[in-house]
Amino acid sequence: MRMSELAPASLRASKRSVAAQRPAQVASSLLPQLGFTGKTAEMRPGLRSILGVDTLEPSQQTYFQGQEDSVRSIARISAMSAAFAVTLSAAAAMPAFNELRLIETSAALAKLFQASLPDEVNALGEPNQSPVQMLVQRRVLDELARLVHAHTGRCGGFIDVTDESVSTLARARAALKRKAPASFPDLAARREDVVRALDQIESANIEAFVRAYSGNFSTRHASSAEGEQAPKWLAAQWKKMADDAGRTDIRVELVDPPRGYRQNSVRITIPGRDVMLPAVVLGGHLDSINHKDGSLAPGVDDDGSGISALTEIYRVMLAGGFRPKAEVRIFGYAAEELGLFGSRAIAERYSRENAKVRAVFQLDMVAYPGQSRTLTFIDDHVNTELTTWTEQLYGLYVGGPVRHDSCGYACSDHASWDRYGFPAVFPFEASDSEMNPRLHSTKDLWDEYLDAEFAARFAKLGYAFAAVLADE
Numbered sequence: 001m002r003m004s005e006l007a008p009a010s011l012r013a014s015k016r017s018v019a020a021q022r023p024a025q026v027a028s029s030l031l032p033q034l035g036f037t038g039k040t041a042e043m044r045p046g047l048r049s050i051l052g053v054d055t056l057e058p059s060q061q062t063y064f065q066g067q068e069d070s071v072r073s074i075a076r077i078s079a080m081s082a083a084f085a086v087t088l089s090a091a092a093a094m095p096a097f098n099e100l101r102l103i104e105t106s107a108a109l110a111k112l113f114q115a116s117l118p119d120e121v122n123a124l125g126e127p128n129q130s131p132v133q134m135l136v137q138r139r140v141l142d143e144l145a146r147l148v149h150a151h152t153g154r155c156g157g158f159i160d161v162t163d164e165s166v167s168t169l170a171r172a173r174a175a176l177k178r179k180a181p182a183s184f185p186d187l188a189a190r191r192e193d194v195v196r197a198l199d200q201i202e203s204a205n206i207e208a209f210v211r212a213y214s215g216n217f218s219t220r221h222a223s224s225a226e227g228e229q230a231p232k233w234l235a236a237q238w239k240k241m242a243d244d245a246g247r248t249d250i251r252v253e254l255v256d257p258p259r260g261y262r263q264n265s266v267r268i269t270i271p272g273r274d275v276m277l278p279a280v281v282l283g284g285h286l287d288s289i290n291h292k293d294g295s296l297a298p299g300v301d302d303d304g305s306g307i308s309a310l311t312e313i314y315r316v317m318l319a320g321g322f323r324p325k326a327e328v329r330i331f332g333y334a335a336e337e338l339g340l341f342g343s344r345a346i347a348e349r350y351s352r353e354n355a356k357v358r359a360v361f362q363l364d365m366v367a368y369p370g371q372s373r374t375l376t377f378i379d380d381h382v383n384t385e386l387t388t389w390t391e392q393l394y395g396l397y398v399g400g401p402v403r404h405d406s407c408g409y410a411c412s413d414h415a416s417w418d419r420y421g422f423p424a425v426f427p428f429e430a431s432d433s434e435m436n437p438r439l440h441s442t443k444d445l446w447d448e449y450l451d452a453e454f455a456a457r458f459a460k461l462g463y464a465f466a467a468v469l470a471d472e
């Protein structure tokens, strides 16, 4: 039986009954739903190898004997809107299951993965409809990343969603479905207070801050010792700025690291005068990575530039005594480069707690102007109305050429928010064809190819975004 043929009701029934049954019974009721029919030998060859069932011999029952505890937490099986997913991360004591990961990717890449590693990956649900969930062997994750790179010239392409609980996934799906067309304030005339504040944005500050930030750490890789220090340094800087401005109402806090990591995200909270209003969120990722030429990862453009532009927005807010009607939050996200982990944990929590967010603004790579110096709105994993509105905002307050492009995958933290149904927008420095060639290498330094004036345009846009949305 293929998993895609399973009825949701039977999956739910099996989940309810797992804890109550004896291990041997669990084996016989659960395994068929994972694609086992009768003896292990009758399993589809792909699944057999994915599940590592050779370790289950001689019989399923023996394998499950004495595994009652892990059986309890075995598999959270649930029906998801169109597809069915099986998450197996909790099955720590079960070698076969522990080596499985659940990933989410596009239909095109799912096809590529299936064709290249038929024995190690298995699509769940409808494989022609993005996103596709796949059960894969943990050991082939690097190989999948390599395949994506070889075929698309890009990294990423899939995210590991094993640790997201099924209820969370279900909620995310629901949120995405219910995504009502959002509406944003009328942009007829410029506001004088905003225009005055934008004049205070200084490109030189953006360059200086990113030099200091990247100069302090040889890498900000989320799993490195230095990468653990980076958010602490950033939080100290941001805290000092609030202190120096006498803003005891502003909180700067370390956010717990995403599961499996030790790198914190950082959060600035500028309280709103009206606590009932939904918050406005700005953010960028604080980590860096080297995929090309060693372990040094200065990450100046990616994404020191975004962190630095956010810092300049925040500086101008402090200088002008910004006290918005709605709460404004500024995030430095952890572990983006390893799979959007920091932002996903944050968006997941907001969703779980039913937090209200008006709009999310992502800054990731804002200093490399390419040949055409054109601000590029990314069109996938974002909210279309918010993107149109932000483009108008840019025309009104900043001005300059814009265009649209897409990443083709969940390429930065905006996608985490979008995943949980929060409206997000992602203005980016260049189109795909003019991509910064120093990305993810030791050469992502401040050099003649970077342009602080160009980065300042993004900072101005971010300030206007926060001011207009939070102080309508």
Ligand code: BES
Pocket (backbone or CB within 6 Å): 154, 155, 156, 157, 158, 159, 302, 303, 336, 337, 338, 339, 340, 364, 365, 407, 410, 411, 412, 428, 435
């Ligand atoms: N800054 C990049 C994302 C990016 C690159 C956006 C080029 C638009 C154009 C980001 O930090 C990154 O590298 N993301 C990963 C994906 C992530 C899920 C690991 C990527 O693009 O490979």
Ligand code: ZN
Pocket (backbone or CB within 6 Å): 285, 302, 303, 364, 365, 412
């Ligand atoms: Zn980035």
